[in-house]
Amino acid sequence: MKNNRIVILGMGTVGTGFVNTYHLNQEIIEGKLGGPLNITRVLVGKAGKRRSVDLPKDLYTEDFEALDLENTDLVVELMGGVEPAFTYLKAALKKKCHVVTANKELMAKKGAELIGLADEMGVLLRYEASVGGGIPLITTINDGMASNKVVKMMGILNGTTNFILTKMTRDRLSYEEALGQAQDLGFAEADPTADVEGFDAAYKLAILSKDAFGVIPDPEEITRQGIREISLEDIEYGLELGYKIKLLALGEKKNAHVELSVQPALISVDHPIASVNQEFNALFIEGNSLGEIMLYGKGAGGMATGSAVMTDVMEVFINGRKYVGSCKEKNMPVNNIGLSPYYVRMEVLDSPGVLGQIAMIFGDYGISLDSVVQRARGLEIAPLVFITHDVVRDKLNRALREIEGKDYVVKIQSIIKVVR
């Protein structure tokens, strides 16, 4: 007989969304489970705090030791951060509790260890809600594409930065103005570092890399660049050339390594991912048999994320099964040496022959150019924008160092990857 006894660690936005999803759809959830979900305890920082969720007051505790894990079937972890969540989940797994978590940082940094421990103890660990809020990315990669090798992924995995870039593109706001609006609307934290520097997207990409490629990276190994230095000028030149700028998470499996990176990139306005605006997320996934599919939705929000947590809990209690497709882990190096076109914007002296000289230097390094925008403004200094053909980043950097040394070059302002 199943008791469906769960304890919940953390009762913030996602915890509230989880419990409220249960109350909203109690009849269908219990119908599928064959009985009620028994929430036996909720661990919180402040037991007395008012919460917008209807749970008996005596369920709350501030003491992990009070949780009675011996008589718990499943632990739902919605605290966020590595500690103390990591310590708590190891303790729960060792007591043979199943685990469902929405914690991206924990799964990115300690996922392999937790999954290994769950396997050892013969219990399940599910984490759909750790990436993409309520969009079923993990399930799709593991189960919906079980007959495929995933060869490539491209995603907008962070809603905050997508909101900021959308505002900059649509309303020609500066980065600072757009960030301010995002903060006012609750899409960005007071300290926006985790979002705007790409850490959040890199954690999510690390989790996806495990499921899609079977390669578990240290998040530190992921090439990461944030959006702080993206200027309105770059957005406008991009549009003029037929591109939008998005913070893209890219993953590609090569023969002997995987390439993983998070960075602002120019992408053709005709690509469906260029139409993913505001706080929405999307992930393109390419399977070697299936071809490309895309999943799209809000990548955050208490109800959306809470409903994904609930779906995981139901999977454990109804089927008690692992993902079909969990890849065998492979030991492959992570790097990002791949070829790519790049967008380069610089300021140069507005005098005859400058464009030619710079093009010559690119040529000396074997870098050919796809497009050039030169616009005289009748001033001493003029902007110059190049899009290169495929080039290795190191070689581009060497060429640009030489170019920046010339006395007719004022400054190299932007170097942005172009995705086709």
Added chain:
Amino acid sequence: MKNNRIVILGMGTVGTGFVNTYHLNQEIIEGKLGGPLNITRVLVGKAGKRRSVDLPKDLYTEDFEALDLENTDLVVELMGGVEPAFTYLKAALKKKCHVVTANKELMAKKGAELIGLADEMGVLLRYEASVGGGIPLITTINDGMASNKVVKMMGILNGTTNFILTKMTRDRLSYEEALGQAQDLGFAEADPTADVEGFDAAYKLAILSKDAFGVIPDPEEITRQGIREISLEDIEYGLELGYKIKLLALGEKKNAHVELSVQPALISVDHPIASVNQEFNALFIEGNSLGEIMLYGKGAGGMATGSAVMTDVMEVFINGRKYVGSCKEKNMPVNNIGLSPYYVRMEVLDSPGVLGQIAMIFGDYGISLDSVVQRARGLEIAPLVFITHDVVRDKLNRALREIEGKDYVVKIQSIIKVVR
């Protein structure tokens, strides 16, 4: 011990894609299955025909009776059409074979009966590939959204008509020219009726309605309108007003009925589904807790569809489980009486006061207008385009009958739903 013995009914494009997916990813598929897939027999119309798939010649048979279902674990049906597939699958289920099918017409017309029989015999029936080719729509609705009530769906479920409408919109081709190109490229059949009249999309919507709403419609009950009468003029006026025309499958669950329809519709160019072009498919699904998600991809193609069939086969052999979320069927009427804005294009005599008189008639019926485009061409007859606010179709039809009776109205040319 599992033998994974399968027989395949039909070896056309999807059958070939299924077997070639197996050969392409044999190592990972067998790794997950824990052993090989044993294709014991293949039923075809002509056993001697050359096929672009590497299977031993002696597997082929033209005789269903030769299939030895007693020693078969699973039947993969890729023949298409209701008969003889229906008879064959009933026979297979009665012999306790699991079934995986890609047959949309069969599942739309006889799905309830087959699922009932599978339940009765204690075997599984999966049909992911029957809708949306390789896009995991069925899995997402049933499993990925198990904690949600699906309240609404909107999709582009037919690649042929989307290709035709995209060509008309981008290249200003007529319907006939665009259809010709689709036929040349193999996206449309010589007889395109099933696609362009919306039957194909209606079958798919019927299948989705069962999984999303728990309501099994007779496909005949689905309001259905094709794209044959869409003219370039409508596409151009639509763009001018900020809309694209797409063949949309719409489903909405109301308190006591469901609304299901397939029709050309104007949709805002800002909506992500308006960016779904060429032969691509997409489905928006709204869950009551999750909110909206969208899945996007190629809705056809041998490898993509074959890989979805393979994923279903793997689910049966690995987990032997039903969808988590299969809704309990409800007896709800299907209709389409909902309110909607409409686009109406007519030709009228180009004389003073005509617009006013027509607007008055709309007013008499309580129909208010959102936008009007009137363009004098210096000719006796002028086009007039209206977009109404929400109105019940019957009431609109009554108003338009009265308007068409006036001597200053030459013809009402188009009435197209507007989706916001």
